Amino acid sequence: MKLLRLLPLALALPVALASCSKDNESAGSSKLEVRLMDAPGDYQSVVLDVQQVEVHLQDEANPDGWQLLPFKAQTINVLEYVNGKSALLVNTDFAPGDLKEIRLVLGSGSYVIGRDGQRYDLKTPSGQTSGVKLKLDQATLRERETFQLLLDFDVAKSVVERGNWKPGNDRKERYLLKPVVRVVAQAIKGGLRGTVAPAAALPQVLAIRSSITVPDTFSTAADASGAYQLSGLPSGTYKVQFFPSTTAPANQPAYKVVTRTGITVTNEQVTDLGQTSLN
The missing domain is CATH 2.60.40 (Immunoglobulin-like)
Structure with a gap:
């Protein structure tokens, strides 16, 4: 997936993907x-x-x-x-x-x-x-x-x-x-979990399986505490992208789009990414 040059447009894409993911989950698919x-x-x-x-x-x-x-x-x-x-x-x-x-x-x-x-x-x-x-x-x-x-x-x-x-x-x-x-x-039953800081960034989280010819993309959003978890991920190597959905207060460092690469997911296990800083 290519990041767009303009940040507002870059933010719009993961929001739309996460919205589709939530719709699928609510339908029990x-x-x-x-x-x-x-x-x-x-x-x-x-x-x-x-x-x-x-x-x-x-x-x-x-x-x-x-x-x-x-x-x-x-x-x-x-x-x-x-x-x-x-x-x-x-x-x-x-x-x-x-x-x-x-x-x-x-x-x-x-x-x-x-x-x-x-x-x-x-x-x-x-x-x-x-x-x-x-x-x-x-x-x-x-x-x-x-x-x-x-x-x-x-x-x-x-x-x-x-x-x-x-x-x-x-x-x-x-x-x-x-x-x-x-x-x-x-x-x-593989999965990813972790937290983001600051939690106020409320990022959309995309996990992109890059170890196959046509990459799969899975999405979710961090909650108010900064925690997130993606379940039902196939085994493979992923890159995980974090897209803040809010802007930082004027007296704080700006929130950044962050990408983490080389993340391994194994069936029956949940990979913990620990804390990811968005500053």
Whole structure:
């Protein structure tokens, strides 16, 4: 996020963000995050053509319980997301409740690049019709919490070579995609807290997760005592910005916009930033 040159405009942005955050909290919403990661495989690339991501909110037998998630269709080379890296597919506000299944609808553009450097289209019959369905156990979203569905894609088991294929045959017929995906569902309970001085500055507080490609921003406001806390934060590295919403009395030092960087948030723990001076 870029700070604007004029302070009044700079103050207006976090105020608006904090206002939206409070509205979401008063509505009792939660946040749903869907990520994709991979176990390495013996290919140069394995590219999935992901068209839609949906979740099922009803019993499995009910065909009407599917809800489309906000996701932009894209191709994803899953081999880029190994050794702890993950692709963020969805990050959205969501109503609290139970999730029963998640489904990935794949297009016709999935392919692999083998060790020989050649491209081979992947046939994905189930993924292009009914979608790749994955059952969820104990996936419950609660108010003001972030819930993460981590889709662990196993390339070695998912890409199947036809036994009767020989060099010179149609390359489209060499590989089938039969996705083997393990789902790790967890509530994300990291947090940040601290105090500001002077408390009279009543700052808006923005926590920006900078350790991902598209940064997430979470916001709150310090109370009259100068205390603040942000909950339901995904693990990662953050910068925290403080925007005073008032001006200092004439006989006191001016309040300043302050940015703290390199703040680490870990799941199940609340990171205490101690006191931050705004003078």
